[in-house]
Amino acid sequence: MTATAEAPDRRSYFAEGWNPAAWLLSTDHKRIAWLYLVALLAFFFIGGAAATLIRIELATPAADLVSDDTYNKLFTVHGIVMVWFFLIPSIPATLGNFLLPLMLGAKDLAFPRLNLASWYVFMAGSLTTLYAVIAGGVDTGWTFYTPLSTMFSNSHVSLAAAGVFIVGFSTIMTGINFIVTTHKLRAPGQTWFRLPIFVWTLYATSLVMVLATPVLAASLLLIVADRVFGIGIFDPAQGGDPLLFQHLFWFYSHPAVYIMILPGMGVVSEILPCFSRRPLFGYRFVAYSAMGIALLGFLVWGHHMFVSGQSSFAGVVFSFLSFCIAVPSAIKVFNWTLTMRKGSITFETPMLYALGFLGLFVFGGLAGLFLAALAVDVHLTDTYFVIAHFHYIMVGGMVTAFMAGLHFWWPKMTGRMYSETWGRIAAATTFVGFNLTFFPQFVLGYLGMPRRYHTYPDEFAVWNMLSSAGAVILAFGYLMPLCYLGWSLFRSRRAPDNPWDATGLEWQTSSPPPQHNFATQPEVTGPPYQYELPEIDRPAAPR
Amino acid sequence: MTIRAALLTYVGLLLLLALTVASTFVPLGAGNSLINLAVAVAKAALIGMVFMHLRRSGLLVSLTVAVLLFWICLMYGLTLNDYFTR
């Protein structure tokens, strides 16, 4: 710290250059976040295209667009791409990558090269699976259930599973990097209970990534081994147990649901206090409940197997534990609501998205309680009720939170403001379109429409038409940000360092941040979320 | 870790290996499995404590190992709970 301390380099991280190598070989966490963002948006639109085709097919009862076989492949593509190539890495790899070092007050992640490697591994894996899709598709559903996937499916299961397996490595790399960074690279004074909740949720997410993903790797490995070598650990004809696959798969895939939702909760915990001008209510409860969700998320996987032949005692245990996980989720919702109480609330775009998240998450979460109830679930298993439930959490929750976070930190990431009007219109459109798409599916599921079929009886036609109509609105809601955010990069006013007047270390550096994040080493002296109500809100004395 | 400690650990590991292999020639029923498991745990503990420096590593690394053991218990416990009650 000799010459550099006197003349700190304040040029933004964009100043490092625009040639491909400066992006593709950079170990700067901010640039890698952009690499991920571009790749993930591409996958989001691939998955979205599959969803569009599904909804067009389901608009009418008859099979008029695709055959049953093609339909199977469509929903498999939709599931695999959306779950593994969009939702799992969505917030952690983009916003998390960009913000974690900034929020901690560090220059970069603990292992910058590992971070870059994780992107390449991610691309290698996801493109492998994409190739399997182009080469003819996979028809097992994203769950790869045995014995369908091992014995009966003639599609490219091995290749697709191998791709997902490789992407798992990238997830683990990101998880390790975040955990070590959070432990080792906090700025002076940045103690655990001064961390923003977003960091807490990223930390909890990373734990789940590291602890759950290897088990998915094991189960996919065994599927590929079965198809290639005939190692039939899941094959009943050899004395194996197909249910074991479900145990292993859901040991990963249920916690994976919390990989998807926890970072969203973190984003919302940043936005609600900022636009209510109030400190986050019950900070420690929100932090602990993130950790609680990460732990409890591992204890409930059997609720996916209520009707698949596990023992009824195991069913009861899993049902009970599934109710338990509602507690930390509810704690968070209560805390968010109380944060806004008596606040000075303004409705900027991020806040609109965050409020949308709150409503949709509560709705989807409550629907989850129906499914956790053993007896009710027997009726609802594999119906559209399940589809509606998890889309409320994953799309209504996670994608909305992703949008909220993207709009909240867009000025920081790009140094540009976007059109507030268009932002609000898009937020409202998404909310309306989402509810119109998925609320009818609750009704359909309750009435008994099974999932994974491309035709249905005429009785379901009205609700399905509503759902397909909603999907059109939803698609507009997602395409709009692509346009006005893209536009803002070139033709928009520059963002100030702290446009929302928010707390947190990331707002203390310039927009966009310099290459090493902070001109001088930041220090943290107090708790997060020190918001105060503006004085002007209360008329002081009569004139 | 000193060379002496490493050498002693190595000899200990080989002795444990001899013990566990020898025990298979004595039919003890379930006792055999128990001995094998105990020896395996002892060997793993020796490697972990001495070779991987777990004795000297701080709280953070110990906690990391504890998390692994705890999560294995979760996975095995809840899965086998299904198999034993079918």
Next chain:
Amino acid sequence: MSAEAQGHATGVEPSGEFGVFVFLVSEGLLFSALILGYLVARLAPGADFAAGSRELSLPLGTLNTAVLLSSSFCIALATIWGSERSRWARLAALATVALGIVFLCIKGYEYFEEAQKGLLPFRDMSDRYPKAEPQHLRLFFDVYLALTGTHALHVISGIGLVGGIALFWRRLARPAHTLKLAALYWHFIDVIWVFLFPLLYLAR
């Protein structure tokens, strides 16, 4: 807060060991999941699953365990000598690699023998079982192949890692430190085998 809270360095120094252990937790759960497959098969009522164990070669298995334990001892010596900046460190690392290769050769020979006997569960061999209960025997070899195969892949990557460090010793910024981290991985592979050996070879 001093050591815990350095925002300046993206230092590998304090983070490397912790990072490797977090990675090993992940690896540990991978093998735990596979071993769970073994347990479920073995605990299944009425299955004479463990009979498959008698078809394995106990002498070769024991020898291989000893080889792997020796390699662990070797790399432990390498880290000690590495921290003393002794040139023996590099030699000990190479010896570790050599022992790893010996392990793979013995393992490969075992596979070869088992394939000769028609025991390995490849599709075209499925109808050539010598014993009375081919079903359970086959399941045993399914599990055996999955576990030892995954383990062998880890040994191969360990050989690449330690071998790479030994070869490029002079070009590494801090070879002794890197070797110490690689040694953690190598010992972990050893620990996994310590559990696989009794599960597979001694379940008679």
